[in-house]
Amino acid sequence: MADLVSHPDEVKVVSRRFGMGATNLDRYLEMDGYKAVQKALGMGAEAIVNEVKNSGLRGRGGAGFSTGLKWSFVPKQAPKPKYVLCNGDESEPGTCKDRLIFEHDPHAVIEGVIIAGLAVGSHTGYIYVRGEYRYLLDIMQKAIADAYARGFLGKNIFGSGCDFDIYWHGGAGAYEVGEESALMESLEGKRGIPRIRPPFPAVVGLWGGPTVINNAETLASVPHIILGGAEWYANLGPPKNGGTRLFCLSGHLKRPGVYELPMGYNLRKMIFEVAGGIPSGRALKAVVPGGSSTPVLKSDEIDIGMDFDSVAKAGSMLGSGGVVVLDETTCIVKFALRTMKFYQHESCGWCIPCREGTDWLKKTLIRFHSGGGVKKDIDNMYYLSENMLGRTFCPLGDAAAMPTMAFIKKFRQEFEDHLDGKPCPFEKAGAAVMV
Amino acid sequence: MRFSDQFEQRFAEMLTHYPTKRSVLVPTLLYAQDETGYLSDEVIEELASRLELTALDVRNVISYYSMLTTKPRGKYNVQVCTNIACMLRGGEELLQHCEKKLGIGHKGTTPDGLFSLEEVECIGGCSWAPAAQVNYDFHENLTTEKMDRVLEGYAKKVTA
Numbered sequence: 001m002a003d004l005v006s007h008p009d010e011v012k013v014v015s016r017r018f019g020m021g022a023t024n025l026d027r028y029l030e031m032d033g034y035k036a037v038q039k040a041l042g043m044g045a046e047a048i049v050n051e052v053k054n055s056g057l058r059g060r061g062g063a064g065f066s067t068g069l070k071w072s073f074v075p076k077q078a079p080k081p082k083y084v085l086c087n088g089d090e091s092e093p094g095t096c097k098d099r100l101i102f103e104h105d106p107h108a109v110i111e112g113v114i115i116a117g118l119a120v121g122s123h124t125g126y127i128y129v130r131g132e133y134r135y136l137l138d139i140m141q142k143a144i145a146d147a148y149a150r151g152f153l154g155k156n157i158f159g160s161g162c163d164f165d166i167y168w169h170g171g172a173g174a175y176e177v178g179e180e181s182a183l184m185e186s187l188e189g190k191r192g193i194p195r196i197r198p199p200f201p202a203v204v205g206l207w208g209g210p211t212v213i214n215n216a217e218t219l220a221s222v223p224h225i226i227l228g229g230a231e232w233y234a235n236l237g238p239p240k241n242g243g244t245r246l247f248c249l250s251g252h253l254k255r256p257g258v259y260e261l262p263m264g265y266n267l268r269k270m271i272f273e274v275a276g277g278i279p280s281g282r283a284l285k286a287v288v289p290g291g292s293s294t295p296v297l298k299s300d301e302i303d304i305g306m307d308f309d310s311v312a313k314a315g316s317m318l319g320s321g322g323v324v325v326l327d328e329t330t331c332i333v334k335f336a337l338r339t340m341k342f343y344q345h346e347s348c349g350w351c352i353p354c355r356e357g358t359d360w361l362k363k364t365l366i367r368f369h370s371g372g373g374v375k376k377d378i379d380n381m382y383y384l385s386e387n388m389l390g391r392t393f394c395p396l397g398d399a400a401a402m403p404t405m406a407f408i409k410k411f412r413q414e415f416e417d418h419l420d421g422k423p424c425p426f427e428k429a430g431a432a433v434m435v
Numbered sequence: 436m437r438f439s440d441q442f443e444q445r446f447a448e449m450l451t452h453y454p455t456k457r458s459v460l461v462p463t464l465l466y467a468q469d470e471t472g473y474l475s476d477e478v479i480e481e482l483a484s485r486l487e488l489t490a491l492d493v494r495n496v497i498s499y500y501s502m503l504t505t506k507p508r509g510k511y512n513v514q515v516c517t518n519i520a521c522m523l524r525g526g527e528e529l530l531q532h533c534e535k536k537l538g539i540g541h542k543g544t545t546p547d548g549l550f551s552l553e554e555v556e557c558i559g560g561c562s563w564a565p566a567a568q569v570n571y572d573f574h575e576n577l578t579t580e581k582m583d584r585v586l587e588g589y590a591k592k593v594t595a
Contacts, residue, residue: 002563002575081454093518093557131465131502132558134571167452170462173502175556189460189486191499207454250520250561257562292519292557322561324520338519342556348499 002100005257007274011236013224013244014217015260018104023139025146028107034152036223040115041160043226048119052222054230056242060097061087061178061215062291062320064308067222071212073202074120080209082122084113085187088129088136088216089171089178092291093342094322097246097258098216102129102136105220106143110153112219114164115226120212124165127216128187131171140168175346179394180213182348193350194394217246217321237263241307245318249275251325252282264305271302271325282327286411290319292339293399295406296332316406331426332411333418336404337365343400354397357388361404371421378415382408436481438470446485456486460496464503473507501555509544509551511589513537514568517554520561525578529565530554532579536586549593550586 004019012018021027028034040048053068074082086109090098101109113125127144129137144166147153155163169187171177177186181195184206205211221243225233234242241263247270250256254276261270267289271277278284284299289306294317297304304314311318326335344358361384364377385401385408392398408415417425438446445466449459460482467478474497476490483490497503515521515530530552534540537550544551560566563575567582574585 002560002573090559091557094520094561095557096559096561096563099559130559131462131500132568132571135573169452170465172461172465172500174500186461187458188455189457189496191496248562250564251523256564288519322520324523324561326523330523335519335522338517338522342518345501345556 002096002103003257004100005255005259007259009265009269009274010260011244011262012260013228013233013236014101014105014108014220014246015258016224017108018100020104022105022107023103023143025107025143025150028105032227033107034111034158036226037111037114037152038158040118040226041158041162043118045119045121048115048226051230052119052225055225055233056230056237056240057218057221057225057233058241058308059215060217060221060245060321062092062293062317064318067214067218070202070214071116071119073200074122074210074212075203076121078210080207081124082120082209083206083211084116084120084122084125085183085206085211085213086113086125086127086216086219087178087180087183087213088127088133088140089174089183089186090133090216090320091130091175091178092293092320092322093339094248094250094288094291094324095320096248096250097321099133099136100246100258101216101220102133102140106136106140107147108220108223109140109216110143110147110166112214112222113166114153114157115222116212116214116219117164118162120210122210122212123163124167126167126169126187126206128169128171128177128183130177131173134170137168137170144168174348175342176348176394176396179396182394183213184211191348193348194396196393238305238307238310241309245306245321247306248322249325250322252278252327252330253325254279261306263307264310267297267302267304267306267323270306270323275325278325278327282329284325285328285330286326286332288322288324288326288403290317291322292324292342293317293395293403294319295402296410298410317402329426331369331424332407332414333365333369334424334426336407337362337369339403340365340400343396347396347400351393351397353388354392354400357384357397358400360384361400368415368418369424371418371423373415373418375416375419378408378412436477438467442466442470457488457492460486460488460493461500464493464497464500468503474503474505479505507544507548510549510593511569512551512553513586514553514555514558516556516558516560516564516566516568518557520557521565524564526565529567529577529579529582532582533567533586536583549590
């Protein structure tokens with residue numbers, strides 16, 4: 001459904017089978033399908049974990065935690081069943097990559113889940129797909145059924161004596177459910193309210209059993225690591241940032257799209273070469289490098305490598321790989337307001353700093369953008385955001401606070417330009433007030 | 436209360452996927468809503484009794500998820516994304532256009548019951564913005580003209 005793009009600088013690992021009919025199991029088998037699972041079956045749990053650790057694979061959902069390390073936290077002996085949970089509740093604004101994985105290569109996700117299961121000693125996996133992605137849930141259901149029909153799932157997979165079951169699960173519209181503990185609540189049939197940690201899901205997760213939760217792109221990368229080897233994968237990116245990443249380029253670009261580029265790829269090059277730069281000769285104003293929750297970068301801060309550590313060094317986060325590009329016609333106050341309106345809507349309301357903080361910030365930004373702001377609001381918004389940081393059950397509070405602080409810090413002048421009842425300098429005269 | 440055979444088959448199968456009954460709740464609510472249009476008191480009571488929950492338990496879950504509704508909607512629910520990536524490429528103008536064209540606002544329904552309109556948060560169409568969903572169908576790289584054709588297409592489906 002969604003259009004595919006390509007660029008010569010792309011290194012296709014996860015997207016290798018995109019557009020090649022790999023939803024069909026026979027086609028998938030022709031393209032190294034299910035070879036990784038068969039290899040992993042002969043490797044043993046410890047070797048799989050080490051291979052993934054050494055590959056430098058880090059969580060593609062946003063946090064960037066070492067996948068192999070995460071797997072190693074699951075206790076070997078557990079009184080309750082262990083589970084693998086694939087997080088396909090993709091909903092961070094700016095992110096649209098898992099969608100392509102489910103659409104073009106669902107069996108790679110299945111393979112990733114099985115291999116994760118072998119690594120941690122689990123026999124059951126769940127693949128959670130967000131509710132809006134109904135057509136992808138249909139694709140996933142068929143893929144799972146096809147895999148069962150061939151004996152790739154179920155009892156004694158590939159004659160190994162090992163049993164593995166995978167079940168699909170659908171959401172019903174909630175950003176918060178992308179957070180790992182809320183995801184488990186949702187799968188258990190409840191409101192997606194985060195759980196307090198510790199205990200971490202690796203110890204106490206789904207129905208009390210140890211649970212490994214990985215993003216769909218992370219799991220889809222695993223079979224390639226098993227087949228290609230840790231060293232090959234690690235060398236695709238800079239040290240400690242192995243592999244490639246699906247970057248979702250959106251906003252004011254000539255060729256927006258999802259491109260798979262090596263980790264550490266230069267952000268300026270990504271915007272101006274891969275995505276063709278900004279249309280109509282307009283100038284770049286800012287970039288949100290990793291989804292709406294990541295602090296904005298100014299146009300002179302984009303000569304950086306797009307890997308977890310380099311973006312962190314630049315004061316932001318690589319996040320979920322959603323690169324949103326803003327040209328000079330964008331009102332930062334409006335952009336901050338849209339971002340906050342989202343977090344206010346999606347806050348689950350469980351803890352007060354997030355529920356009240358996002359609501360106050362949204363109200364202040366609405367008033368501010370419509371010309372009713374006072375100078376003190378600017379510092380108040382910063383102060384309020386600062387006090388949300390680290391004081392919430394889950395990272396949603398941080399996700400709302402961090403970008404707001406960056407918008408104010410880096411574009412204070414634009415906020416001041418909205419003061420004294422002046423109309424928004426970017427809004428066309430007579431434009432309807434949308435939020 | 437009767438659901439389709441397909442619903443019943445899926446429901447029975449899903450119950451075997453989890454160690455607890457209520458785990459099937461979230462996807463089941465959405466599949467039920469697809470058949471009944473909205474989650475009426477009757478649907479809520481039925482699913483609550485099947486899953487050994489109270490109707491209140493079920494309502495608590497429904498109110499959390501933005502796709503679930505306890506009020507009737509139009510046959511085609513037009514969901515326009517105005518989140519950041521879509522906003523930058525005309526998502527707000529697209530929503531305004533739909534409001535004018537359909538004569539309804541956010542969460543409104545046309546008098547003939549054909550269309551509902553909703554302003555939604557990110558639907559994962561960022562690289563193909565602006566994007567909208569009509570029920571579960573994605574429509575991307577939209578312009579106001581393209582949106583008109585999309586809406587006309589759905590209107591024709593009914594008369595055909």
